[in-house]
Amino acid sequence: MKLKIISFCLLFVVIFISCKKEPTLNDGNSGALLLSKVIIDNQTYYEYSYNSANLISEEKSNFDFKKHNYNANNQVVSTDYYGNNDILNGDPNVFQTAFSRDVMVTPDNGSKEGTFNYKYNDNEQLIKSTYSRTSSVNSEYSEFSYDVNNRISTQTLYWNNKETGYIDYAFDGKGNLIKENLYNLSTTGVAELSTTTQYEFDNKQNPYQSFSKLMTPGINTNQNNIIKETYTIHLTANLGGDNVQVTQTSYTYNSKGYPITKNGNVEYVY
Secondary structure, X not given: OHHHHHHHHHHHHHHHHOHHHOOOOOOOOOOOOOOOEEEEOOEEEEEEEEOOOOOXXXXXXXXXXXXXXXXXXXXXXXXXXXXXXXXXXXXXXXXXXXHHOOOOOOOXXXXXXXXXXXXXXXXXXXXXXXXXXXXXXXXXXXXXXEOOOOOEEEEEEEEOOEEEEEEXXXXXXXXXXXXXXXXXXXXXXOEEEEEEEEEEEOOOOOHHHHHOXXXXXXXXXXXXXXXXXXXXXXXXXXXXXXXXXXXXXXXXXXXXXXXXXXXXXXXXXX
């Protein structure tokens, strides 16, 4: 079980710092319970703190640290990222030491990886997020378009001012993300479906609603909790065809309908 958790957490770190899944934003704190920490196998893996407006300001873990900066309108204008480079070290001994240490990454002990900057239109919709890496001069940014319900429907991905692909998002009536398709652009400019992720939900409260200013379509925008995820890697027939992975999740809840445990080994603290 611990090996699976390690693999999942590392995958999360790699995806989070890549240009494929930049954090996106939306309006307002939902007034949900404020999640303070996540404990896995009796060890604290994530800690969260909030500003005076109850907006998420810092996210801390053994893997990285994120600092969210707001303007006078309570819009996130930038996010600074600090990493634990040893987590991604190819030396197994260095990695194991870094992963097992009970120390959260902070600006003092981590290295700054980069900063996201966000741009809004006159309707206060996020229209662009740009990632500036500390160690690279390459430009990475996303542009966003919306559906009739004011939800991000498409995220277009750019690298050095060239479109590299896009993500299409679909939602249910509650605003839960039920499907996302990632397309890559071939060298000839043809969009090729790379991955599809589909989700099913319970009818309870999502603990990450308190992150309502950090609304990448998904965990921070969902009203409910994911109980089933079907992830499909689309491959050609000569590579064996589609590779499908299914993950199911179960929860226990408190009296307000928020999860307090997940799969028996993850604990949510508010």
